[in-house]
Amino acid sequence: MSKPNIKSLDMMKFTAMVPTREEKIAAAPAKKLPELKSYKANELAAALHPTVQHLVVAEVIDAAPDVKTFVLKADAEAGTKSLAYFSAGQYLSLSLKIGESTITRPYSLSSSPQEALEGKYMLTIKRAGEGLVSNFILDNWKVGEKVTASAPLGVFTYELLRDAGTVIGLAGGSGITPFRSLAKAIADGDEDAKLILLYGSRTLEDAVFQAEFKELEKSCDKFKLVNVLSDAEAEGCEHGFITADLIKKYAPADEDYSIFMCGPQAMYNFADKEIATLGIRRKFVRHELFGEYRNPEKDADFPKGKEGKYTLSVKMAGKEFTIPCTSEESLLVAMERAGIAAPAQCRSGICGYCHSQLLKGDVYVPKSVDGRRLADLQFGYIHPCITFPVSDVSIDVPPARTV
Amino acid sequence: MDRQYDVIVVGAGNGGLVAAANCAKHGLKTLLLEKHNIPGGCATSFVRGRFEFEPSLHELCSVGTPENPDTVYKIFDELGAKIDWRYENNMYRVIAKGENGYDVTVKGGIDGYCDSIEAACPGSRKSVKAFLDLVVNCKQAVEYITKKKGNPNKLVMALKYGNFMRCASHSVEEVQIALGMPEKARNIVNTYWGYLGVPTDELNCMHYLNMVTGYVKDGAAMPAKRSHELSEALIKVFQDNGGEVWYNSEVTEFLTDESGRINGVVANGDKLFAKEIISNVIPNNVYSRMDEKKVPENDLKLANAREFGISLETVYIGCDCTAEELGVKDYTVFVVNDPNPRVEHDTRGLYIVNSLNKVVPESSPEGTCTLFFTYLCYGSDIPKDLKPEEYKKWKNAHAEKYIKDYEELMGIDIRSHIEEISVATPVTFARYLGTPDGTIYGYKLSGWDHLMSRTAHVKADFTIPGLTFVGGHSSRGDGYSSSYIIGYQHSNQVINRLKGGN
Numbered sequence: 001m002s003k004p005n006i007k008s009l010d011m012m013k014f015t016a017m018v019p020t021r022e023e024k025i026a027a028a029p030a031k032k033l034p035e036l037k038s039y040k041a042n043e044l045a046a047a048l049h050p051t052v053q054h055l056v057v058a059e060v061i062d063a064a065p066d067v068k069t070f071v072l073k074a075d076a077e078a079g080t081k082s083l084a085y086f087s088a089g090q091y092l093s094l095s096l097k098i099g100e101s102t103i104t105r106p107y108s109l110s111s112s113p114q115e116a117l118e119g120k121y122m123l124t125i126k127r128a129g130e131g132l133v134s135n136f137i138l139d140n141w142k143v144g145e146k147v148t149a150s151a152p153l154g155v156f157t158y159e160l161l162r163d164a165g166t167v168i169g170l171a172g173g174s175g176i177t178p179f180r181s182l183a184k185a186i187a188d189g190d191e192d193a194k195l196i197l198l199y200g201s202r203t204l205e206d207a208v209f210q211a212e213f214k215e216l217e218k219s220c221d222k223f224k225l226v227n228v229l230s231d232a233e234a235e236g237c238e239h240g241f242i243t244a245d246l247i248k249k250y251a252p253a254d255e256d257y258s259i260f261m262c263g264p265q266a267m268y269n270f271a272d273k274e275i276a277t278l279g280i281r282r283k284f285v286r287h288e289l290f291g292e293y294r295n296p297e298k299d300a301d302f303p304k305g306k307e308g309k310y311t312l313s314v315k316m317a318g319k320e321f322t323i324p325c326t327s328e329e330s331l332l333v334a335m336e337r338a339g340i341a342a343p344a345q346c347r348s349g350i351c352g353y354c355h356s357q358l359l360k361g362d363v364y365v366p367k368s369v370d371g372r373r374l375a376d377l378q379f380g381y382i383h384p385c386i387t388f389p390v391s392d393v394s395i396d397v398p399p400a401r402t403v
Numbered sequence: 404m405d406r407q408y409d410v411i412v413v414g415a416g417n418g419g420l421v422a423a424a425n426c427a428k429h430g431l432k433t434l435l436l437e438k439h440n441i442p443g444g445c446a447t448s449f450v451r452g453r454f455e456f457e458p459s460l461h462e463l464c465s466v467g468t469p470e471n472p473d474t475v476y477k478i479f480d481e482l483g484a485k486i487d488w489r490y491e492n493n494m495y496r497v498i499a500k501g502e503n504g505y506d507v508t509v510k511g512g513i514d515g516y517c518d519s520i521e522a523a524c525p526g527s528r529k530s531v532k533a534f535l536d537l538v539v540n541c542k543q544a545v546e547y548i549t550k551k552k553g554n555p556n557k558l559v560m561a562l563k564y565g566n567f568m569r570c571a572s573h574s575v576e577e578v579q580i581a582l583g584m585p586e587k588a589r590n591i592v593n594t595y596w597g598y599l600g601v602p603t604d605e606l607n608c609m610h611y612l613n614m615v616t617g618y619v620k621d622g623a624a625m626p627a628k629r630s631h632e633l634s635e636a637l638i639k640v641f642q643d644n645g646g647e648v649w650y651n652s653e654v655t656e657f658l659t660d661e662s663g664r665i666n667g668v669v670a671n672g673d674k675l676f677a678k679e680i681i682s683n684v685i686p687n688n689v690y691s692r693m694d695e696k697k698v699p700e701n702d703l704k705l706a707n708a709r710e711f712g713i714s715l716e717t718v719y720i721g722c723d724c725t726a727e728e729l730g731v732k733d734y735t736v737f738v739v740n741d742p743n744p745r746v747e748h749d750t751r752g753l754y755i756v757n758s759l760n761k762v763v764p765e766s767s768p769e770g771t772c773t774l775f776f777t778y779l780c781y782g783s784d785i786p787k788d789l790k791p792e793e794y795k796k797w798k799n800a801h802a803e804k805y806i807k808d809y810e811e812l813m814g815i816d817i818r819s820h821i822e823e824i825s826v827a828t829p830v831t832f833a834r835y836l837g838t839p840d841g842t843i844y845g846y847k848l849s850g851w852d853h854l855m856s857r858t859a860h861v862k863a864d865f866t867i868p869g870l871t872f873v874g875g876h877s878s879r880g881d882g883y884s885s886s887y888i889i890g891y892q893h894s895n896q897v898i899n900r901l902k903g904g905n
Contacts, residue, residue, distance in 0.1 A: 003583075004530070004580075004581060004582055004583025005581065006533075006537075006566060006569060006578065006581045006582055007565075008581050009569040009573055009577060009578065009581050010569075011561065011565045011566075011568040011569045011572075012568075013568075013569075013572040013573065014560075014568035014569070014571055014572040016572070017571070017572055017855060017856045017859060018856065018859050018860055020851050020856070021851055021852070021856045021859075021860050022860075022863075024708050024851050024852070025701065025704050025705045025708050026704070027708070028704040028705070028707040028708035029704070029707050030700045030703045030704050030707070031703075031707060032695065033687050033690060033691060033703070033706055033707065034839070035691070036688070036691070036837070036839060039782060039783075039833070039839050039840040039841075040782065040783070040785045040786075040787060040789070040840070041714070041782035041785055041828075041829040041830050041832070041833035041840045041841035042782075042833045042837075042839065042840065042841070044785070044789065044791060044794055044830045044833070045830050045831075045833040045834035045841070046834075047791040048791050048794060048830070048834075049834050084791070085791045085792045085794075087795060113792065117792060155451065159799075159824055160799060160803075161799060161802060161803060161806070161818070161821055161824050162821045162822070162823070162824045281723060282723060282822065283723050283820075283821065283822035283823075317649040317650075317651070317652050317670075317671055318406065318647075318649065318673070343440060343651060350450070352440075352441070352449075352450065353440060354440075355440050355441050355650075371450055372450075373448050373450060373455055373628070373629070373631050374448075374455060374628040374629070374631075374632070375448070375628040375629070375631040375632040375634075375635045375636075376631075376635070378628065378632070378635070379635040379636070379638070379639055381635070398440050398649070398650035398651035398652070399651050399652070399671060400651070401651045401653075
């Protein structure tokens with residue numbers, strides 16, 4: 001064998017490079033390229049994450065006083081052939097036009113993933129004092145109403161690789177909706193977990209899904225419901241609030257458990273203090289979205305004396321708007337009031353979908369809900385859903401994609 | 404609404420960002436259109452709980468330092484993009500399973516590199532050093548060819564740049580074997596094949612050599628605030644120079660005039676016109692969004708002739724303990740089921756584990772760390788009968804397999820520390836990038852379709868007037884540095900055409 005030498009390689013092969021390429025190209029057909037949906041990865045992506053879902057109200061069910069469940073089906077006429085599958089705990093962001101306003105709202109799916117395969121989604125919506133959109137839906141949606149929704153979104157889901165085998169669900173009021181989905185997903189064998197649901201209501205009459213939950217408890221030994229009534233006493237129910245003692249009473253004594261909570265901000269504030277006394281690792285405590293941030297001006301770190309009405313200039317893909325805004329309301333709400341279709345999904349500062357650029361002016365962003373990326377802070381980007389003006393402000397916002 | 408620009412850049416991925424920033428910097432009226440709500444394509448970040456994850460960057464090549472700037476550093480510097488760079492000078496640890504397996508940590512710098520491989524494979528030093536040294540002749544040749552504007556004197560090439568010609572027309576392993584490099588050393592040296600997606604018995608030697616020597620010389624660089632920092636820094640340059648960027652503005656159509664020249668696009672229902680269009684969108688998706696009859700037969704044939712590059716399954720984990728507590732010591736660990744790259748490729752036997760805290764300690768909150776698993780695969784690996792409702796279980800089962808495998812290999816417990824986890828697959832990339840089968844790497848850098856043959860043929864590959872391609876599907880192939888460099892080079896050609904002169 002001769003000594004290793006790079007000169008044993010034919011350098012003239014270099015001159016064959018281009019002719020070889022040309023031969024390959026010449027030999028290929030000049031046919032139309034395959035459509036994207038013919039690729040498996042793209043087909044699944046489109047099925048799981050449609051840009052928009054066109055739905056139609058198929059049924060309205062009275063669930064409790066001032067609570068209705070809307071059954072939604074795919075609106076094939078409008079172009080949605082089937083409903084996107086999802087994980088229990090996810091939500092839909094609805095796009096609505098109310099008067100002059102274009103508004104979005106996230107609502108957890110109360111239906112199970114299995115029910116989506118059967119062709120229906122369910123949203124269970126409660127009338128609320130400040131709930132402009134919820135009240136509008138309860139008053140206006142009838143069978144046949146056309147609804148524009150996002151794909152299923154959100155990360156308030158059970159993760160087998162992360163969460164404990166037992167979930168203690170803390171539900172407050174309409175925060176029950178994702179837990180109906182999870183309870184049914186467990187019963188259907190779609191989630192491998194045990195759910196002990198502590199469901200806080202004022203009275204038993206306010207508690208929804210009671211008959212269904214009873215049936216689920218009978219048919220599935222991985223689900224248990226405990227009604228916790230604040231304003232009433234009833235047989236088989238706990239009385240008061242969801243305290244650390246109550247959690248301890250129902251939680252497994254000798255193994256880890258995850259706490260999932262969904263409800264109003266006041267419930268989170270209370271429950272977080274209680275849970276802190278239990279010494280549970282942070283990874284085992286999960287909150288659903290906080291929702292609209294209210295009363296920013298009452299925050300200790302709100303800029304003093306900056307409450308007031310201001311002017312908001314919006315640049316949006318070549319269009320410009322000048323509208324009023326106030327320090328009481330987020331920049332997103334100001335745009336919605338003016339009928340500007342701004343992008344929004346979680347409305348809680350977290351998902352980043354409304355990511356926009358602050359061009360000029362001063363704003364207040366509550367630290368507790370500031371879900372921005374680090375570079376966003378450096379380069380001046382904001383999430384308008386939790387950003388409040390404290391001067392005249394100019395921003396650059398992408399147009400909503402679902403419109 | 405009709406609007407006229409000098410340049411419209413379609414897609415704010417790495418190639419599009421640099422191209423757009425460069426055009427604006429040269430005073431061209433430039434519009435950048437991006438279908439997502441943020442820039443970057445793969446160069447972005449996402450937040451889960453208290454963690455902000457890096458979704459794609461492993462090690463940025465060819466950056467260098469302010470004292471010794473390399474190509475990427477120079478491009479960012481010339482554009483005026485300021486980045487908080489952090490460096491990793493160790494190259495990698497590679498654990499090969501099986502009978503002829505090994506566990507080797509490879510250091511950076513020419514001596515460190517050669518010493519590491521010599522220690523693992525005695526007698527290999529000379530051949531490894533000779534391999535690295537080939538890059539000198541290759542670089543000189545490229546400089547000469549550039550100086551001759553692509554028309555070098557054949558005799559000069561043959562006399563002075565023979566080794567370049569050999570490297571440019573042979574596979575990595577053909578060259579290494581000719582240099583007498585022992586098999587074990589070859590396998591260790593070729594650990595990086597996954598970064599280009601093609602095993603080294605097929606991968607073009609010049610391309611690989613360029614990358615490896617880049618890492619040996621400069622180490623790897625990472626931005627302090629995930630890749631989102633890179634992308635927003637480039638947007639800042641673009642805007643500071645008068646550029647206009649529209650997000651959530653997907654181009655649904657490429658417009659042509661009667662002569663077949665691309666002269667505009669449609670986005671948000673508006674027609675937008677420009678003298679030149681730069682596409683960061685893969686040619687397949689451009690051709691399907693324009694008048695079919697205007698796609699030249701040659702260009703269409705090329706698209707049909709090509710294979711798609713690899714995609715990935717990735718697992719992002721936020722742990723509620725530090726890397727030290729977890730027992731993670733290295734920034735980059737390659738785990739392979741066999742030492743041989745071809746076997747690794749054909750059996751999908753390669754995954755990479757990164758812990759960014761090793762390079763950017765504050766990249767996750769105090770008392771925590773992140774792990775990033777990358778498994779090489781193709782979109783076409785997804786079972787054809789996988790239903791949407793089975794997808795999450797399918798991807799989680801894969802994630803669990805890699806986690807378990809790594810736990811057993813390293814003797815550590817990851818599972819009980821998982822505070823956040825997110826799993827991406829080719830489906831995620833198909834959704835986010837919109838590429839066929841979720842390819843991240845554009846077209847496969849195959850035996851005939853590699854860096855050198857693409858570069859030599861670029862003008863004949865893409866013949867639609869008014870349209871220039873940048874990005875991972877372009878002539879340099881995939882990777883952050885390649886996309887930045889090609890975005891810069893190809894936009895310079897556009898600038899020259901519009902502004903004249905050199």
